[in-house]
Amino acid sequence: MAFIPEYNEELVKCMKCGNCQETCPVFLITQKESRVARGRLRLIKAVIKGEIDITDGVQESLLTCLQCDACRISCPPGVPVNDMLLAAKAAMLAKGKKLPDTQDQVRISIKDECNPFAQTKKERGAWLPPELRQPKPAKYLLHAGCAISYAQSRIGKAVIRILKQAGIDFTMMGDREECCGDPLLRMGAKQEAEKQIARNKQEWKKLGVEYVITPCAGCFKALKENYSDDFKPLHVVQLFDQLIKQGKLTFRKPFKKKVIYFDGCDIGRHGEVYEEPRDILKAIPELELLEFTKNRENAVCCGGPLLGSYPDMARKIASERIKEAKALGAEVLVVACPTCLLNLKEGAKEAGIRMDIQDLNAILIRTL
Amino acid sequence: MQQNNMFEKTLKNIRELVGEDYFSDSLEDRLCYSYDSTIEESLPEAIAFPGSAEEIAQIMKWANQAKMPVIPRGAGTGLSGGSVPVKGGLVLVLTRLNRILEINEADYYMIVEPGVITQTINDEMDKRGFMYPPDPASMKTSTIGGNVAENAGGLRGLKYGVTKNYVMGLDIVTPTGEIISTGTHTVKTATGYNLTQLFTGSEGTLGIITRITLKFIPAPEHKESMMAIFKNMNQAAQTVSDIIKAGVVPATLEFLDHITINAVEDFKEIGLPRDADALLLIETDGVKEAAIKEIACVEEICKKNEAFKVHKAASEEEREMVWEARRTAFSALARVRPTTILEDATVPRSRIPDMVRGVVEIAEKYNIQIGNFGHAGDGNLHPTILTDERDKEEFERVEKAIEEIFDLALSLDGTLSGEHGIGSTKAKFLVKEVGDEGLDVMKKIKLALDPNGILNPGKMFV
Numbered sequence: 001m002a003f004i005p006e007y008n009e010e011l012v013k014c015m016k017c018g019n020c021q022e023t024c025p026v027f028l029i030t031q032k033e034s035r036v037a038r039g040r041l042r043l044i045k046a047v048i049k050g051e052i053d054i055t056d057g058v059q060e061s062l063l064t065c066l067q068c069d070a071c072r073i074s075c076p077p078g079v080p081v082n083d084m085l086l087a088a089k090a091a092m093l094a095k096g097k098k099l100p101d102t103q104d105q106v107r108i109s110i111k112d113e114c115n116p117f118a119q120t121k122k123e124r125g126a127w128l129p130p131e132l133r134q135p136k137p138a139k140y141l142l143h144a145g146c147a148i149s150y151a152q153s154r155i156g157k158a159v160i161r162i163l164k165q166a167g168i169d170f171t172m173m174g175d176r177e178e179c180c181g182d183p184l185l186r187m188g189a190k191q192e193a194e195k196q197i198a199r200n201k202q203e204w205k206k207l208g209v210e211y212v213i214t215p216c217a218g219c220f221k222a223l224k225e226n227y228s229d230d231f232k233p234l235h236v237v238q239l240f241d242q243l244i245k246q247g248k249l250t251f252r253k254p255f256k257k258k259v260i261y262f263d264g265c266d267i268g269r270h271g272e273v274y275e276e277p278r279d280i281l282k283a284i285p286e287l288e289l290l291e292f293t294k295n296r297e298n299a300v301c302c303g304g305p306l307l308g309s310y311p312d313m314a315r316k317i318a319s320e321r322i323k324e325a326k327a328l329g330a331e332v333l334v335v336a337c338p339t340c341l342l343n344l345k346e347g348a349k350e351a352g353i354r355m356d357i358q359d360l361n362a363i364l365i366r367t368l
Numbered sequence: 369m370q371q372n373n374m375f376e377k378t379l380k381n382i383r384e385l386v387g388e389d390y391f392s393d394s395l396e397d398r399l400c401y402s403y404d405s406t407i408e409e410s411l412p413e414a415i416a417f418p419g420s421a422e423e424i425a426q427i428m429k430w431a432n433q434a435k436m437p438v439i440p441r442g443a444g445t446g447l448s449g450g451s452v453p454v455k456g457g458l459v460l461v462l463t464r465l466n467r468i469l470e471i472n473e474a475d476y477y478m479i480v481e482p483g484v485i486t487q488t489i490n491d492e493m494d495k496r497g498f499m500y501p502p503d504p505a506s507m508k509t510s511t512i513g514g515n516v517a518e519n520a521g522g523l524r525g526l527k528y529g530v531t532k533n534y535v536m537g538l539d540i541v542t543p544t545g546e547i548i549s550t551g552t553h554t555v556k557t558a559t560g561y562n563l564t565q566l567f568t569g570s571e572g573t574l575g576i577i578t579r580i581t582l583k584f585i586p587a588p589e590h591k592e593s594m595m596a597i598f599k600n601m602n603q604a605a606q607t608v609s610d611i612i613k614a615g616v617v618p619a620t621l622e623f624l625d626h627i628t629i630n631a632v633e634d635f636k637e638i639g640l641p642r643d644a645d646a647l648l649l650i651e652t653d654g655v656k657e658a659a660i661k662e663i664a665c666v667e668e669i670c671k672k673n674e675a676f677k678v679h680k681a682a683s684e685e686e687r688e689m690v691w692e693a694r695r696t697a698f699s700a701l702a703r704v705r706p707t708t709i710l711e712d713a714t715v716p717r718s719r720i721p722d723m724v725r726g727v728v729e730i731a732e733k734y735n736i737q738i739g740n741f742g743h744a745g746d747g748n749l750h751p752t753i754l755t756d757e758r759d760k761e762e763f764e765r766v767e768k769a770i771e772e773i774f775d776l777a778l779s780l781d782g783t784l785s786g787e788h789g790i791g792s793t794k795a796k797f798l799v800k801e802v803g804d805e806g807l808d809v810m811k812k813i814k815l816a817l818d819p820n821g822i823l824n825p826g827k828m829f830v
Contacts, residue, residue: 012706012758016405018445021509031417031463033400033444046399057396074508076699077708 001095003047004087011048011084013077014041020081023070025301025317034061037071037081044088054097062088063103064310066317067186068265068301089188103187103309111192114178115146116308125175127153132160138171141209141231143223145216146179147338155338158361159215159236162368166243171207180214182222186305197226204231213239215361217267217337224271235267237336237360241276244283253367254286257356260330261289262321262344263299264337277336277360284367290330292321302347304339311346318347322355332356334363378434379414382427382458390417390464401459404446405506407709407757408792412439412453417461421539421547421578424460428576428823429545431458437825438543440572442483442511446518447710448791450571454826462513465578468492476584477536477553482513482577486520489582499587501528504787505698513577519569521787523620523694526745527653528585530787532568539579540567543818551581566813571789572824574817588619588653592663593681593690596648596670597641601625604646605721607673608744611650612717614669616662620651621745622694625724628739628752631700632693640693641677648675648744649694694741698752701739705754711770713777714748714786726776727751733772734765748786774800795830 020037021027033039034057043061046052062085069082093099099107106116113121125133127149135141142163148156163170178200184193204212212227213234214220223233243249259281267273274296281289294300303317321344325333333355335341341359348355383391392398393414402411413436418424431438437457444451453459466483471492478500480489486500486507493500503522504510510520516538521530537551540563551557551564567575598604608621624632624647629640640647648670652662663680670678681687702708715723724740727749731738742749751773755766774784774797784794784801799807811829814821 009706012756013702015702015708016403018405018443018506018509021443021445031461032397034396039400042399042403043396052395052399055396057394061396077702078699 001047001050003044004084004091007080007084007087010079011041011045013079014038015077017076019074019076020071023074023300025068025070025303025320026064026066026313028320029313029316035064037075037079040065040085041079041081044084054092054095059092059097062092063100063187064306064313066265066301066303066305068305069269070265070301073298086185086188089186090190091188093188099187100309106183106308107187107189107192110179110184110196115150116179116183117146117150119150124149124177127156128172128174129160132172133174135173135176135203135207136171137207138169139208139210140168140170141204141207141212142170142172143180143212143214143216143219144172144177145214145219145338147216147218147342149177152338152341152359155215155359155361158359158365162240162249162361162364165368166248168239170213171209173203176203180219180222181226182218185222201227201230215338215359217264217271218339221266221270235271235273235336237277237280238273240364241279244280249368251283251285251367255284255363255367256286258288258290258329258331259334259363260292260325260328260332262292262302262325262333262335262340263295264304264335264340265299265301267336268299269297277334280360280364281334284363290328292324292328302340302343304337304343307339307343307346314343315346315350318343319351320347322347322351322353325355326353330355332358334358334360336360374434375413375436378430378436379458381430382414382416385423385426386416386418390419391415401441401444401461402453404444404449404451406447406449406452406791406793408449408452408454410452410454411456412459413456415459415461417464419464421541424541424576424578425545425547427458427460428541428543431822432544432820435820435822437822439824440517440576442514443485443506443509445506445510446514446791447712447788448518448571448785449793450518450789450791450824450827451514452792454792457822460576462576463511469579471496472553473498475553477581478584479579479581480512481579482511482516484512486510486512486515493584493587497587498584500534500582500584502531502534512580512582516568516577516580517570517572518789519787521743521748523622523743525743525748525787526621527617527619532565534582534584535564535568535580536583537581538564538567538577540575541578542575543820543823547578553581569789571791571827573814573828574823576823588659590656590659591619591651591653591687592659593687594650594663594666594670595679595690595693596650596675597644597677598646598648598673598675599644600674601645601724602721603673603675604648604744605724607648607670607675608720609718610669610673611666614665616652616665618650618662618666618745619653620649621743622649623647623741623744623749624649624693624697625740627737628697628701628741631704631739632696635700635703636692636696638689638693638696647693649690697741701752701754704739705737705756707755707757709753709755709766709770711751711753711773712748712785712788713751713773713782715777715780715782717745717747719780719782720744720747720749722780723749723777723782726780727773730769730772730776734769736762736766736769738769743786746786747782771797791827795826795828798828
């Protein structure tokens, strides 16, 4: 059958060298070919050639892809596996292969309540100060994202404080904020994602928004890839780095710790933001910045994207990152992504290692 | 059918033995274990991930009763079809056996399990100031067991030798299910047949490796790197000759041809001159004064042979840049056409100019693109055919060209494979190199150890 035919040329390029085994976090944990780019591409080929239907096994092979894009780094002919897997997930849905229940529920939750966590729309803005619960025209729109709104509002509150401290005039959709659409794209619900994206764009345009800033790396990636024709996307670390360098934010307290920065995939390989978080950390008095051996575009995913659908695997992958951080002597592990934050904490539990894991904004609040 | 019933029962027993988590006969997994890094493909009946030599021995006993093929596999990144289950059967993945059991710094040996990734060994050696020299390009993903089974090579072969030079002993499960230990921990041994070297490079056809004793050496104190660019291939070839004549044995002496240089520039634009006919990359290592003296000697020789550009790396970053060109060569060539076929025909060093010229002629004769690069220092070049497997007509010409490349290498007193092995892809050509009687002796050995012909059938012999 025709299956992602737009990638037929790319599919031929895979020469089965197996280099992807080096960088794929899921392969490294499972040691199974069906959990690495080479195997996944072979299964896609098999579907096209009619060797196999879109079985549960095929679906699981494709759905366990983290979309971390690490295989691109090690692939000699540069097969765009990340894009192909996204397209394949969409194609599976389009051909009527229903998502497993846990993921279908996420899809329904976004459709009905505009968030992936089966929480209600009503509760979304509850964490916000009253003046930010309704939008107003502004150049900067702060998009907190679903993870921060429902699960990690501490980070959101920290960001709001910092923005006010720097005198930035901004608005928020507040009670009416909705999912950026990324979880829908990740599971292949392309049409529903596009509807969600269109709704957001319509609302934001009404406010005359120029910059959409977010503390959520997943939203940042989604903004960059789907909204940047109409708006300029910024991860808050980019804005805060600028403000620090302009002297509009200054540090009054030191942070005397060995801090290791973790490059999440959405802000890193996808969002291409590597230096700003590091510059911020390096500017904090007495902070010693450590690096993972594989960092920046070579960083290894924490496994977070699988936390909802394949939690055991997500935790095992995260525990490897924690072990690495510990071996390097890190006292604090800093991230710029709420999914990394949550999953790395799970990883620390899995590894039985005590590690202080913080969002970068939490460190800023303590030191600015 | 009778055979299928026998397999079914056998596979059921194997499933119980290794456990549900370590066995699969799903179509998805059968598809995923049908290939290696060649274009060969064939589905197995099932896949098992054994956890011990004892489990493997039991599996071989049952497989013999059922006459079921067993195909050992590491990472499955071989370049000769060695882990492709061409006759179906059971793929036996050895990656669960992945521990480094011992590193003996007094007696310079280590004991490892076959599933350890070669890069991991490298890293452990680095930490301790030692070196395990064999560095096949796949080392970040390939397993040491696979390296031993295929006698993998690498860039350091000229000075340091290849995998077989470092194998001191093996634990083997024989095709009939016995467990034996070969070799010693001593530097020298003269006891019995050299079984260690029989199983090394036997490509999983004579026994399954379950433990490896490897020797290692002290890490060199200092490294120097240099890049030399030539307008004329012959000058480069003469340079290689002269370097060896001068008594310098570089740790690495690599070569890129005109097509490869241009592919690298198309891909990464590192600033290599596109009109260059040949590029040499040389690394010397050892005691600091020696490495420096040797690279100075090399530099002089390059200039004497009219290299129009010679660049000695002045720092670690520059060293990295020099080697980026070599590392990128394959990726760059892989981007030119959809299908990339890496060949391995090897000649004595002095015949390199004839081999390079001959490959160019073959490419012209069959009107196909072949980039040539590789280990100029030891004669092991990698003619790389750039094609599209979907173009049946072109692919027929490619297959003819490959056979002529083999004939060319043999006519130049060379060998079919420097480091990739025979596997299934070169099995039909083996007789050209070893002769009927030679082949006969090999078959006798195979029959003696594997009377039912179940261990990796379809490899080495047609």
